[in-house]
Amino acid sequence: MPDWLRAAPLRHALAVLFVLLLLLGAGAEAFAHNVAEGDKGYIQESSGVLILPFIYLGAKHMVTGYDHLLFLFGVIFFLYRLKDVGIYVTLFAIGHSTTLLFGVLTGISANAYVIDAIIGLSVVYKALDNLGAFQRWFGVQPNTKAATLLFGFFHGFGLATKIIEFEISADGLIPNLIAFNVGVEIGQLLALGAILIGMGYWRKTSSFMRHAFAANTLLMTAGFVLTGYQIVGFFAA
Numbered sequence: 001m002p003d004w005l006r007a008a009p010l011r012h013a014l015a016v017l018f019v020l021l022l023l024l025g026a027g028a029e030a031f032a033h034n035v036a037e038g039d040k041g042y043i044q045e046s047s048g049v050l051i052l053p054f055i056y057l058g059a060k061h062m063v064t065g066y067d068h069l070l071f072l073f074g075v076i077f078f079l080y081r082l083k084d085v086g087i088y089v090t091l092f093a094i095g096h097s098t099t100l101l102f103g104v105l106t107g108i109s110a111n112a113y114v115i116d117a118i119i120g121l122s123v124v125y126k127a128l129d130n131l132g133a134f135q136r137w138f139g140v141q142p143n144t145k146a147a148t149l150l151f152g153f154f155h156g157f158g159l160a161t162k163i164i165e166f167e168i169s170a171d172g173l174i175p176n177l178i179a180f181n182v183g184v185e186i187g188q189l190l191a192l193g194a195i196l197i198g199m200g201y202w203r204k205t206s207s208f209m210r211h212a213f214a215a216n217t218l219l220m221t222a223g224f225v226l227t228g229y230q231i232v233g234f235f236a237a
Contacts, residue, residue, distance in 0.1 A: 058183020074126030095152020103160025113234035123223030
């Protein structure tokens with residue numbers, strides 16, 4: 001067995017990515033950047049202000065959305081200070097919330113497969129950024145904060161595109177959407193908390209930097225799988 005597979009923290013990280021890849025390959029829609037069928041039915045049948053249920057749905061969307069988790073995993077991979085983590089997570093949240101509200105309230109949408117393919121590429125971008133590929137290949141370093149905000153826009157617009165397809169009651173729509181966004185933030189904090197705990201143990205190992213290459217290569221692969229899955233869906237639809 002190669003040395004890089006002997007480190008338990010890395011095995012855990014690889015196991016998480018492997019499970020995510022299995023979900024991608026199985027087309028597990030309930031866990032994708034999507035809304036599960038049961039939740040979809042509840043949203044369509046609901047009317048009036050339902051703060052707590054929509055907070056729950058927002059949190060569930062975040063902690064079960066592997067595309068969100070993969071992207072955020074890449075974003076915080078080399079962030080060590082909580083202040084920096086907070087800045088990047090806030091930028092992503094602003095982008096996600098803005099386009100989610102904009103898309104749902106205006107009814108403006110795009111092809112869901114195209115948006116989700118771009119979201120898959122956001123994972124690829126972050127992995128390449130962590131690997132220093134842009135500096136080596138093009139001699140430039142993209143503004144990572146601007147990129148995080150931009151991809152937050154796409155992630156939120158992707159969800160809005162799917163919610164627009166629902167028959168949502170206008171009664172309580174805005175409070176419920178705001179509650180949903182609050183839930184997204186809560187779910188994001190829960191997911192990031194778990195990731196940061198695991199990353200904290202992993203970073204203490206002497207081989208973290210050496211294993212980082214393999215982890216980001218797998219992250220990039222997951223992004224390409226997600227993108228390819230959506231492209232196939234686009235042409236098959």
